[in-house]
Amino acid sequence: MQKTTLYGKMVAEEVEILVDELSIRRRVKELADEISRDYEDLKPLIVAVLRGSFVFVADLIRELEVDAKVDFITLENYEAGCNARGQTRVMADSTSHLSGEHVIVVEDIVDSGLTLHYLYKDFLAREPKSIEIVALLSKASSRRADVRVKYVGFEIPDRFVFGYGLDLQGKYRGLPFVACLKDDREA
Numbered sequence: 001m002q003k004t005t006l007y008g009k010m011v012a013e014e015v016e017i018l019v020d021e022l023s024i025r026r027r028v029k030e031l032a033d034e035i036s037r038d039y040e041d042l043k044p045l046i047v048a049v050l051r052g053s054f055v056f057v058a059d060l061i062r063e064l065e066v067d068a069k070v071d072f073i074t075l076e077n078y079e080a081g082c083n084a085r086g087q088t089r090v091m092a093d094s095t096s097h098l099s100g101e102h103v104i105v106v107e108d109i110v111d112s113g114l115t116l117h118y119l120y121k122d123f124l125a126r127e128p129k130s131i132e133i134v135a136l137l138s139k140a141s142s143r144r145a146d147v148r149v150k151y152v153g154f155e156i157p158d159r160f161v162f163g164y165g166l167d168l169q170g171k172y173r174g175l176p177f178v179a180c181l182k183d184d185r186e187a
């Protein structure tokens with residue numbers, strides 16, 4: 001894997017690729033086509049959850065065939081770490097008013113679902129016309145909160161993943177694929 005050598009210490013043997021570059025590209029196009037059909041006559045407001053979704057949303061909007069506005073929100077979990085299980089708070093809010101908008105939340109990954117559960121409730125109180133969620137990745141087996149994600153890119157096993165916007169201790173967001181460490185089961 002040529003790209004892995006660009007990242008210095010991370011050699012190919014340590015990394016297991018869960019979703020490769022071509023699969024991501026194809027699936028992002030499929031999701032964009034689906035969203036374009038569903039929002040044909042609407043001008044949705046896309047709100048991407050930073051930081052992990054910045055690569056995904058950049059690719060997604062370039063495949064969309066609807067005129068969408070794009071904004072960002074930064075969330076933070078109180079207990080940072082591999083398994084986000086703490087409380088969520090808004091660190092930097094979206095600058096757009098959600099009232100009367102058809103909002104599409106773009107998230108990198110749904111794990112327990114607690115983050116999106118919090119965000120959904122917060123956004124609902126701002127009286128948008130509609131809210132739907134798109135997530136590139138989902139770990140359905142570790143869901144703890146009931147959250148309806150209309151558009152899911154890939155269901156993945158309960159492993160800590162990075163690449164394509166997601167980080168491993170602040171690194172590897174630029175990898176074009178989604179990977180996990182081979183030995184993370186023992187970690």
Ligand code: XMP
Pocket residue numbers: 052082083084085107108109110111112113114115116159160161162166167168
């Ligand atoms: P919850 O559990 O609230 O988690 O659905 C959602 C947030 O937790 C982060 N997260 C991950 N980040 N690799 C990451 O880089 C992962 O495997 C992972 N699982 C959860 C992520 O920020 C997500 O928004």
Ligand code: MG
Pocket residue numbers: 049050051052053107108109
């Ligand atoms: Mg995130």
